[in-house]
Amino acid sequence: MMALKNSFFSWIQEYLANNEKAVLFYLDLGWPSVLDVKRKYPQRVINCGVTETNTLLVAIGLASQGFKVFIYGISQFTLWRPAEIFNLYGKNLKNIAIIGNGGGFGYGILGSSHHSIKDYGLLQLSGISATIFLPRSQDELLYQLNLFGQQNENTFCYYRLINVNESKVKIHPIDSINQHRSGNKATVLSIGPLIQDHFDPELNVDWFSLGRWPLEENQLKPIERSACKTGKLIIFEEHVWPGSICQFLNHLWRHKNFAIITAHPSHYENLVGNRSYLLEQAGLDIKALKNYV
Amino acid sequence: MEQQSKKNVLPPKREDLFQELVTFHKKRKLPHLGSVASCFDILYDLFFFRLTPQDYFILSKGHATSLLYLLLKYHGVISEAEWDRACRNGSPLAAHPPFAEKMYDNWMPFGSGSLGCGLGLAAGVALGCLLQKKDPPSQVFVLVSDGDLNAGTSWEALHLIAQLKLYSITILYDSNEYQATTHSTEFINHSSLKSYLSTLGYHLWEGDGHIPSDPPWYQIQTINQVTQPKFFIFHTKKNFRLNPTMHPLATHYYDGS
The missing domain is CATH 3.40.50.920 (Rossmann fold)
Structure with a gap:
């Protein structure tokens, strides 16, 4: 089983090295990989704690200054707590990406508090212009992250991470x-x-x-x-x-x-x-x- | 962000400006005049004596939008025609700051109206300025209300601002002590507010919000020397310059007529 979050952290480490105007907020999640990234870029890798709603507001403020902002958290918490912010500030969400770990039933036995089966539905309901990525493999996730990373101005992106097995089918x-x-x-x-x-x-x-x-x-x-x-x-x-x-x-x-x-x-x-x-x-x-x- | 040019203007007389606002509300039957009256002097001083073109101002208490529009009109950010149309059918300028795709102006960078959003937005702007090492540095001013400080998001932001040492932020708290239906002390105890913020590392000041040139404004002039985020508590009155016999609670939905 491949944890896509590890692929994300490897990618973001390299991305931060090459892009000074990029910041990662993490919501007290991602141990231990996130700590390695934080050690390298302490100013631009920030633990916002359990403050999902405010973190999205901070991201909007920071993106207004020309930064690309990544928010890494538990999918269900990271989307639903700031539901009102999506509703209000939908037009200001450019250059912000939410990396939602445990999409769908990804957190399995941890229970329904962690299940995220209404995630992109919420975004669609908010009427925001969002690109929803549902990576089926590690390679696909990296490709999708590059799509966000390489463009100058992006719509809001949501990455729904679910751990996947080494795929028996070819994903292009x-x-x-x-x-x-x-x-x-x-x-x-x-x-x-x-x-x-x-x-x-x-x-x-x-x-x-x-x-x-x-x-x-x-x-x-x-x-x-x-x-x-x-x-x-x-x-x-x-x-x-x-x-x-x-x-x-x-x-x-x-x-x-x-x-x-x-x-x-x-x-x-x-x-x-x-x-x-x-x-x-x-x-x-x-x-x-x-x-x- | 395209920064609009600001006119250097001589400040109009406070009373004249206030009357212009009352007329604006009366004509439109626009409520929240009490919310405007309580922060009038704070914003008058800020916009005519303190803000620089590179600074940011975020109106977290969106109820006071008419005052913000008026101040922006005086600085040439919005036109006379826009001011005339504001808060009327078909105008993009609603009775709370508009949510626009691009930043309208750095003195009205974001929409608001749902309390509790301004401090988080300010934190993001200040973090961006800090990481870019802007020179000259931009200051970020936020006006918050009693209702704003009820919201959990405001507290999330207050913690983060202190944690990240976002010293360019100055929070202007319009403490008029009345919310829409109740006295705000039901929710906010000032002594614990001050001691708590002090523990977090805020530079605090508390005083009368209707006396011009009181100490906080001196501090704002020398703001760069204060290496703490700043939190100013202005004690204000919701019926100031309105009918003094009117109960402050009644001014919340008062439209001046």
């Missing part, structure tokens, strides 16, 4: 959407790092996965074409329905001549268990997929 980060299998019984779209470890090659389906949102409508065309061919689109998403990508696609393709089946967790998953268990309970595992097909 540049594409954001990849097709991994071909078949004709159904079209499957998995959002972020879902089912890729357990995907059954015997399933006779077109399988796509997606690592970034939003996308242009023409980038979604291959999925639409495939669904028209198979007559059935099954979307797997580790996010509640409101504000989800499957909600958007369901609306976009509501008049098309294919059925859309969506698998997603419900609002309050109070069950206790690790991520695999919770995904299974939410119907987001390979067994459920076989049933849908």
